[in-house]
Amino acid sequence: xxxxxxxxxxxxxxxxxxxxxxxxxxxxxxxxxxxxxxxxxxxxxxxxxxxxxxxxxxxxxxxxxxxxxxxxxxxxxxxxxxxxxxxxxxxxxxxxxxxxxxxxxxxxxxxxxxxxxxxxxxxxxxxxxxxxxxxxxxxxxxxxxxxxxxxxxxxxxxxxxxxxxxxxxxxxxxxxxxxxxxxxxxxxxxxxxxxxxxxxxxxxxxxxxxxxxxxxxxxxxxxxxxxxxxxxxxxxxxxxxxxxxxxxxxxxxxxxxxxxxxxxxxxxxxxxxxxxxxxxxxxxxxxxxxxxxxxxxxxxxxxxxxxxxxxxxxxxxxxxxxxxxxxxxxxxxxxxxxxxxxxxxxxxxxxxxxxxxxxxxxxxxxxxx
Numbered sequence: 001x002x003x004x005x006x007x008x009x010x011x012x013x014x015x016x017x018x019x020x021x022x023x024x025x026x027x028x029x030x031x032x033x034x035x036x037x038x039x040x041x042x043x044x045x046x047x048x049x050x051x052x053x054x055x056x057x058x059x060x061x062x063x064x065x066x067x068x069x070x071x072x073x074x075x076x077x078x079x080x081x082x083x084x085x086x087x088x089x090x091x092x093x094x095x096x097x098x099x100x101x102x103x104x105x106x107x108x109x110x111x112x113x114x115x116x117x118x119x120x121x122x123x124x125x126x127x128x129x130x131x132x133x134x135x136x137x138x139x140x141x142x143x144x145x146x147x148x149x150x151x152x153x154x155x156x157x158x159x160x161x162x163x164x165x166x167x168x169x170x171x172x173x174x175x176x177x178x179x180x181x182x183x184x185x186x187x188x189x190x191x192x193x194x195x196x197x198x199x200x201x202x203x204x205x206x207x208x209x210x211x212x213x214x215x216x217x218x219x220x221x222x223x224x225x226x227x228x229x230x231x232x233x234x235x236x237x238x239x240x241x242x243x244x245x246x247x248x249x250x251x252x253x254x255x256x257x258x259x260x261x262x263x264x265x266x267x268x269x270x271x272x273x274x275x276x277x278x279x280x281x282x283x284x285x286x287x288x289x290x291x292x293x294x295x296x297x298x299x300x301x302x303x304x305x306x307x308x309x310x311x312x313x314x315x316x317x318x319x320x321x322x323x324x325x326x327x328x329x330x331x332x333x334x335x336x337x338x339x340x341x342x343x344x345x346x347x348x349x350x351x352x353x354x355x356x357x358x359x360x361x362x363x364x365x366x367x368x369x
Contacts, residue, residue, distance in 0.1 A: 024060030033366040037124040040359040051075070066090055073100070094145045098157075099166040100137070105157035105185025106204040106229050106246075107137020113267035114233060114240035116279035116328040116339070117364075120265065123326050123341035124362035129349050130285045130322060131261045133227040133246045135185040135206030138164045139173075143185075151192030157185040162208040162225075180225065181209030197237065203230040210251055223251055241268040252290050256318065262286040275332045282325045287350040289318040320350040339364040 035049045054074040061067050072083040082100030089095070098104045110132035111119045121130045136159035143157035162183030165173035187204035206227040231244025243266035252259045267281030326343040344359040 024058055026056060026058040028054060028056055030054045030369045031366060032369075033364055035124070035362055035364045037360055037362045039124070039126065041357055042126075064090065091147065093147050096143045096145070097140075098137075098143060099140045103137055104141055104143040105137050105155065106133055106135040106187055106206050106227060107185075109187065109202055109204055109229050109231065109244075110134065110246070111244070111265055111283070112200075112202070112231055112233065113242050113244060113265050113281055114269035114279060115267050115281055115326075116269055116277040116330040117341055118326075118328070120267075120281045120283040120324045120326040120343060121345075123328070123343040124360040125324070125343050125345050125348070125358045126360075127349050127356075127358060128322070128324070128345055130263075130283070130324075131248070131287070132263060132285075133206070133229055133248050133261075135204070135227055136162050136183045136208070137185075138162075138166075139183070140165065140167050151198075152188070152190045155185075155187045155189070157187075159183045179211050181211070183208030183225075197235050199235065200233045200242075201231070204228065223249070225249065225251060238271045239268065240271070242266065254290065256289050258287055259290045260288050262288075277330050279328045280326070281328075282323070284321060284323050285350075286319060286321045291318075320347060322347050322350060335368050337364075337366045337368075339366065 030053060032052045033050065037047050037049065038044055056070075056072040056074070058070045059067065060069070067088045069086045069088075070084065071086070082098075082103060084100055084103065085097040087095045096104060111121075113119075117123070121128045121132075136157050139159040139162045141157050141159040141162075143155060146154040160182055161173060161180065163173050163180050167173055183206065185204060185206040187202060189200070189202045191200040192198050208225040210224045225248075227246070227248045229244065229246035231242060233240060233242030244264070246263045248261040250257075250259055250261075263283070263285045265281065265283040267279060269277055269279035271277045322345060324343065324345040326341055328339070328341045330337060330339045332338075341360075341362045343362075344357070346357050348356050348358045
């Protein structure tokens with residue numbers, strides 16, 4: 001058992017604390033944000049919102065100069081959103097044990113487009129429910145990132161059971177999802193001379209073993225759950241511009257179940273100076289459903305739509321596409337940031353029967369401690 005030799009604690013205005021222990025430190029930082037949101041096409045109600053975040057970051061050093069760290073993020077209303085344990089080696093790269101939503105693997109690249117504030121789907125418009133590729137990032141996983149060479153890194157992430165569970169110590173996920181087994185991600189990130197004007201290209205893939213039999217009929221599934229993403233951003237002086245695409249194959253077998261997603265997004269940001277930036281971005285997400293179920297007869301002609309309700313095979317493949325756009329501006333004054341977003345989405349929630357439009361204008365004031 002390690003003995004604690006010394007503990008030091010200091011606080012500044014109740015917002016910053018530091019605890020020093022043998023061979024390591026623990027720092028606490030925080031932020032707070034107040035928002036005013038006006039939504040079109042629906043009842044806004046009380047438009048005032050707020051959140052507060054805390055981050056606990058511990059750092060230590062091993063013999064030989066290798067370092068380790070732990071990060072615990074505490075989001076609004078006492079929700080522990082993520083935690084990571086990191087080992088930085090001298091020459092073998094970085095190892096991370098992660099219990100963070102979308103933090104490692106391709107989950108860290110779900111939407112990396114230039115923006116002044118937030119992603120197009122996270123600016124106050126409710127009911128979007130867009131699906132973005134996460135790989136093993138939503139499950140407790142282990143990852144390795146290679147040392148950087150000419151601005152390039154290779155990352156591999158692995159989850160023994162990619163079921164979306166994030167386990168506490170001495171815990172297992174059990175039968176959270178019997179459909180999924182082991183999953184792994186691999187990501188190549190090329191980012192040379194970004195600060196001096198350059199580019200960032202990334203490409204990644206994920207595959208998760210899926211049960212080959214399901215249900216009383218023991219229906220065969222033709223393959224495993226697969227995801228992929230690639231994107232490119234350019235840094236041209238004060239302007240950043242980029243685009244990316246991603247896709248997910250779920251291998252569904254039930255008639256009318258979601259079979260795959262295909263997403264595209266792009267954005268451009270103009271950084272006037274270190275304090276002021278503007279941006280415009282668009283995002284599209286296509287959802288497609290299965291057109292048949294094993295053992296069902298084919299229906300053609302006018303009866304195809306009616307057959308959809310009865311679970312029989314049809315040439316009709318239900319698809320729905322959501323489209324969103326967002327104008328944003330952000331201005332920083334010391335530790336305070338003023339941010340504004342005007343966002344609109346068409347066909348939100350992948351509606352198949354009604355083309356639902358949603359829009360929101362959100363003003364935010366955030367403070368970092």
